[in-house]
Amino acid sequence: MITYIFRRLLAGVGLLLVVSMVVFAIFFLVPRLAGTTADGLAARYLGRAPSPEAIEAVKERLNLDEPITVQYGEFVKGLVVGTEYDSGTDVIECSAPCFGYSFKNNTEVWPQLIDRLPVTASLAVGAAVIWLVVGIAIGVLSAIRRGSVLDRVAMMTALAGVSLPIFFTGLVSLALFSYYWRIFPPGGTFTPFTENPLAWAHGLVLPWVTLAFLYAAMYARLTRAGMLDTMGEDYIRTARAKGLPERTVIGKHGLRAALTPIITIFGLDFGLMLGGAVLTESTFSLPGLGKYAVDAIRGQDLPVVLGVTMFTAVFVVVANLIVDLLYAWVDPRVRVGA
């Protein structure tokens, strides 16, 4: 077990390295390949219409004239031990973990990320609870009543759910429940949980349901397919033959096996979402990580985009790691195999 955990940890660190390289390549290598000069690249880090002096300073600070490997080294160093952006005349400190520095707004990105994390986490956790419960329940019911009216209606709804863009369902729900019926507050309202838990939940109901609708549809389809596969297995027949109640057969034998692939996908989905439910946050104007990144793109504040992307990647890697460990706990074969 210990070696297994150790190996997964090592793989996680490796994955993080690869992801950081790709993120870095997107921001620093691709523009070069596309023919951008160091000056042009520096300008992209400053917002619209920067002065020549400012461009020169950013070029110095980010070592844009140096080889790409040196730049990557500085980037990783910043993440691990912090770094200093030296323009020759003055120095900007960026303490570890340095997820970049917004030259446009003169702030470090890391504290901003931490500021916005509670919003995104509130959104992601609430939505995840709804979609897991609803999605898996509907998937199981559909599978055991295959071909029934319930199954058909549920699967058509699920298909519609995965075909609807979230920014459309979000707008429609805002128009209906916030504008016409005034049951829920309009977009852009977020109350921290610590301030007023009721207002917190009230303001998040619409985003939760909108986001959960899409994922519940996906998970219902997945659960149904998985259940149909496992319920055809021999050990299900054995369980029934030895007289177990149907509840136990479905719950302990069928669902447990069908859940393993869903855990994997959930880890990925949840990790990605913690890094910013970009579309939902934009639609409901929630001041989370995703909205932060979108606003930064609009304002050409690239260090912020880089920071959010890297932050998300960390979440995905950590989520993967947790899923791997969960696997070992749920399924003994994994431990032995390792």
Add this chain to the structure above:
Amino acid sequence: MTAPLDVPGAAETAQPEAVAALAKSSDRGRSLGQIAWMRLRKDKVAMIGAGFVVFMALVAIFAPLIVRFLGHPPNEWNQEMIDPILSTANQPWGGISPDYLLGVEPVTGRDIFSRIVYGARISMLIGFLATLVSVVIGTVMGIIAGYFGGWVDAVISRLMDIFLAFPLLLFAMALVGVIPDAAFGLQGNGLRIAILVFIIGFFNWPYIGRIIRGQTLSLREREFVEASRSLGAGNFYILRKELLPNLFAPILVYATLLIPTNILFEAALSFLGVGVEPPTPTWGGMLSEAVDYYNAAPNFMLAPGLAIFLTVLAFNLFGDGLRDALDPRTQS
């Protein structure tokens, strides 16, 4: 990994004797492809989906013709339709009339119908091309990983895991943000479309790759591959002439199911303002402009939203039907 039994689609040429035995007297002599086609035609829901897909493709192709007879130029401002104070349509129902089939946009008075029709072009073009990129990369990587196995498989599989872990939407936004206005010999919307196709296609290939790898793993153990090898066929010949034709069915199914995903992705990028540049009409872009008017002009929000929904749904219905028709395990 020997002698797998259920390989959907793989049986197309591999098991002629099984087909003959299973087929009813009226089916005698038909290939599995023909049987699949017959089953697909009986699936009404899938055929409706297919019909709508064809319809949208025709709309996209003949957009200029349709707009000439039924609408106004998509980028033409029609300020005479706009109330100067409210800046929404001065007619009831958001300006919906025989002249403006879906009404007019607030502020500009542009014809929503024409913009929806032209928007189909971007959605379909990027949806198809991006899927093509994914399918080509996914098939090549999947078939190589599955056929050669060993360390090649380990490397490619790991690569697929890594790709699936990427925050795709953020990457796409970042890439659009860092690439200059003219690059790789392209500029303007040509460049934007190329970037979008590349990003969407390039980061989605592992979905196809995983499926193709799985299918190849079981196919390569089959007797006809063994026979080909014993006749002296090289690896490349076996990959191209023996394996690839048998992978046609899963490739077709998953390509059909990837197109709607890619259309949604393009719409999302346009919604976020990093898609094709305005004033070129896109469905996602129209929705993002409709955000401020969802109460004053619901038609402005509903038109592009429903266009995306119906197109994506149609592709999904058709893809699901195609998968069922080509899967020998589902018997009707």
